[in-house]
Amino acid sequence: MRAFIVYKHVLNLSGNGFVVGGIETYLLALTKVLKKNGIKPIIVQRANEDFEKEIDGNIYWGYSVSAKSYHEKLYAKIKQQLNEEDLLIWGTDTFSMKVPHKRTLAIQHGIDYDYFPEEDKRKKLFMDLGLGWLVKYFQRRRALNVFRRANYKVCVDYNFWNWYRTFSVPKEDKNIYVIPNFAQVDEWETKAPSDTVKVVFARRFVRRRGVSVFLEVVKQLKDYKNVSFTFAGEGPYLSDIEKLQKEQDNIIITKYEPSEAIRFHKDYDIAVVPTIGSEGTSFSLLEAMSAGNAVVCTAVGGMTNIILNDYNGLMVKPNSVEALKNSLEKLIKDPALRATLAKNAHTTVSQSFSLEKWEERWSLVLNDIKKLS
Secondary structure, three states, X not given: OEEEEEOOOOEOOOXXXXXXXXXXXXXXXXXXXXXXXXXXXXXXXXXXXXXXXXXXXXXXXXXXXXXXXXXXXXXXXXXXXXXXXXXXXXXXXXXXXXXXXXXXXXXXXXXXXXXXXXXXXXXXXXXXXXXXXXXXXXXXXXXXXXXXXXXXXXXXXXXXXXXXXXXXXXXXXXXXXXXXXXXXXXXOOOOOOOOOEEEEEOXXXXXXXXXXXXXXXXXXXXXXXXXXXEEEOOOOOHHHHHHHXXXXXXXXEEXXXXXXXXXXXXXXXXXXXXXXXXXXXXXXXXXXXHOOOEEEEEOOHHHHHOOOEOOOEEEEOOOOHHHHHHXXXXXXXXXXXXXXXXXXXXXXXXXXXXXXHHHHHHHHHHHHHHOOO
């Protein structure tokens, strides 16, 4: 049995290196589960020029197709090679199709209908005209339609599934599985006391990840001389961060490899995940918790399936500078609270969100699909 995983890219378009990103990390981990279950993974993606190669037991088929409707073009390239017993996996339900093949599965990586992209000028115009409700209506409608395309669905959090059930009839609810994301878990390590409280924001520097909100909080906390603020990542807000760095000497800008996420986070005391919208069971949040950080996150998407406020982290209203600032100050001033939240966070990941748990849950789904006659 083979599994064809269709996604825009796991290797870069030249096929000579891996793309860094949450979905790419997810799909590579999934290939390992497939192989453990006797299924040969073939990743089908866009490329500058057609290529076929094997890396770490995974087959990569790259096709030179344009970005627009890439999933349709990639499917056209492989549909004649699909056998009846093969599994077709859409790397994200957003880019999936209704096809006659019976073993089709789409992965729903978290809600996005909760986010209003102000950077989209056309949608912002609708909002300014008092027609934001219409934009939201079409966001919801599209989310429902794309989710229904595959015969099997995997959600990374319960929020989307519960939302979907309010619009669906019972017969549409079958073959839907919830498999929260994961983090590697090391043994618990008590942090050594330090004169500096280290705070990290390890996300893409884009609006939906709350970087602009966190920037404003950092400005307001500039008088805390015993606190450092690290921005780890890249994105369009980099210039704003660099500008603030010139004004405050407690700001650090860096990057790290995804494979080093846990080790990287272990150098910090507090992790901030201030997402405004569009979030599943956040890899960034789980990695910070696994590394023993005290976390502050927003009540968005699948993060509400992970954090119990004041037990394993602090949860605040999204897009609120005041709420984020107050919670961050609370942790900066209270080392005992930081230690308690960090220990409980590590336990939470160890017991419920480990890689081993994730692999077990995926194996059950794959076994169900194998039984399909």
